[in-house]
Amino acid sequence: MPELPIGEAVEKFTQFLQDHLGGAFDVFAAVLMKLVGAVYTVLVAPHPLLLIAVFAALAWLAGRRVPLVVFTVLAFLLVASMRLWVQTMQTLAVVLVAAVIAVAIGVPLGVWAARSSRVSMVIRPVLDFMQTLPVFVYLIPAVFLFGIGVVPGVVATTAFAVPPAVRLTQLGIRQVDAEVVEAAVAFGSRPWQVLREVQLPLALPSIMAGINQVIMMALSMVVIAGMVGAQGLGSVVVQSVTQLDIGKGFEGGLAVVILAIYLDRLTSAAGARDLTRGRARRRAARSDAPARHDRVRESVTTA
Amino acid sequence: MTGESPREGTVIEAKGLTKVYGMPRDKAVSALRQADERRRDAIREAGGFLAVDDVGFSVSAGEIFVIMGLSGSGKSTVLRMLNRLVEPTSGSLRIDGADLAALPQDELRRLRNRKINMVFQHFALLPHRTVRENAAYGLKVRQTPVKERMERADWALRRVGLEQWADSYPHELSGGMKQRVGLARALATDAEILLMDEPFSALDPLIRRDMQELLLQLQSEDRRTIVFVTHDLNEAMRIGDRIMVMRDGRVVQCATANEIVSAPADDYVTEFVADVDRSRVLTAGNVLRPPLVTARCGESPAEVLNRLENVEMNGIFVLDEAGRILGVATDEALAGALRDGGATIESCLAGDYHAVSPDTPIVEFCDMAGRHTVPIAVVDADRRLLGVAPRAAILAALAAPKKVRHA
DSSP, rough: OOOOOOHHHHHHHHHHHHHHHHHHHHHHHHHHHHHHHHHHHHHHHHHHHHHHHHHHHHHHHHOOOHHHHHHHHHHHHHHTTTOOOHHHHHHHHHHHHHHHHHHHHHHHHHHHHHHOOHHHHHHHHHHHHHHOOOOHHHHHHHHHOOOHHHHHHHHHHHHHHHHHHHHHHHHHHHSSSSHHHHHHHHOOOOOOHHIIIIIIHHHHHHHHHHHHHHHHHHHHHHHHHHHOOOOSSSHHHHHHHHHHHHHHHHHHHHHHHHHHHHHHHHHHHHHHHHHHHHHHHHHHHHTTHHHHHHHHHHHHOOO | OSSOOOOOOOOEEEEEEEHHHHHHHHHHHHHHTGGGGGGGHHHHHHHHHHEEEEEEEEEETOOOEEOOOOOOSSHHHHHHHTSSSOOSSSEEEEEEEGGGGGGOHHHHHHHHHTTTEEETTTTOOOSSOOOOHHHHHHHTTHHHHHHHHHHHHHHHHHHTOOOOOOOOOOGGGHHHHHHHHHOOOOOOOOOOOEEESSSTTTTTTTHHHHHHHHHHHHHHHHHEEEEESSSSSHHHHHSSHHHEEETTTEEEEOHHHHHHHOOSHHHHHHHHHHHHHHHHHBBBBOBBOOOSSSSTOOOOOHHHHHHHHTTTSSSSEEOOSSSSSEEEEEHHHHHHHHHHHHHHHGGGGOOOOOOOOTSSSSGGGGTTTTSSOOOEEETTTTTTEEEEOOOOHHHHHSSOOOOOOOO
């Protein structure tokens, strides 16, 4: 059996990147650092109670459901009273930045893959690879290229969170009724008009599901990123594991769970909002529908 | 319906349209060079599918041209080649004399937006836009100012009877109403040519009739050129000026509804025709016979009565010099006149007959057959007698010519 030095090759490649593009990576790391820092500053600047109010307001806007609002208030009060507020906000900052970057990369890629089966064919195995590679493996080159701290955490988190955005965007656009797309073309739309006015709006529920998945993936990764020195709930968990501190570990874990549930409900409620709005209107329409139907029939027969 | 088709000028002219799916164009074109009967097999062997094979037709301005066939006959593909939603593999297509294949993309989009619009089988409305916005879609693509666009959309919705629904969303409408929006969307752009891809097939029969009537009514108002695809021959006969019957990608027959029913090109068409309501398609002209006997004014009652007895009939049309019907003389009236002596035939005339024009569908007069002593008279615009429609001829025409049986 011939030995294939794949590991060696990857090592050499990473070394090559560091030697020749080290400057670029430094700049990139600095920008990312600033970005996370800015988000973090915004999150910790107001009093926790004020921010909890904002979270609750967002929850209300997304779903207009009281239980979600109540949960949001109670859960974040719990986080604050566990003295994990700052760490939770650090984690949230990393998740937000990583998710935004992942969506910014993933959605256009998904659109591209939906429009070209060749692109889709190339992208698919890459996505499979990215999703199934053990998450720790991302951390090693990230640390190598960006050093210890929050930046490799964000990079690894982003890399891990991109696939669902690509997949669900592609799926959503492919599922758009072909006849509706055809109609847009038949009325003289340009390809980008078809995309903007027909495909993207109709694929929105699927894309929103993708964004929800991105955030969940990012959150699951961000804890692991604590191992490379990213501040936040990850480092709380990692520290308590090394110190065998059951209580602290549980508190850290609980804060992660609260953040996860909140972000999940928030994004999925926002994704489903269009549907529920439509349903409500349909119900309203049904109540006076018979009369209006008759009117239409009438105007036709008299015409 | 089956009246004279306007022929003011050819709008669409298709020659040798052919579409091969599933293989590269150059390969398909070389496979198509095979002899006529071998090309289908040649394409199949090469892994392709010959969807449309050498289809040619022309459509005149203001005509409703129906393409009819079962699923897989290539009718929808032909329709989509008319606005290049499907690119023909070979063949030429001219719209108002301009070669469609030579149009660059932006010209093609302009043509689709301004000249050729389309109505779809499953309505193809944008679910996230209101009915008004849907109706205005073509104008939005055209970048018409919002206010004008919405006014035009409201106008189009009024024409299809949906003005009260302008602010609703498509999912709140029934199927027939959705297709009215589809129609309004095409009306709003004021395109001269309308491509309709089985527009009423997804609707239930009563609504379908309503929609057919609406289409005919709209058509009587603006005379667009319409290419209409359907698999329903009754629908084709109802609305089509001419009908092109397709099978396996080829044209089987292209003729008026009347010609198709009275002279189907082959067994395939005959079988289709078997299900058609013949009384609505066939007209008095199809059952026209020369009258056995007629009388002229000025003839003596004795002479006429004698002629009637020879053919064993009870009544006779009396015509003037120009051949116009003056009235009917029954044998009783003639005999009475003879008894009184010296009376002219004019004194025996009565109005007991029914006259129709040659293009009147049989359904409109078959109940009158046999009511009078004379058969139904078929007359021209000047009421000159062209011939008669005897009851036996009407019954023979309504009976299907022959039943094609398949094991």
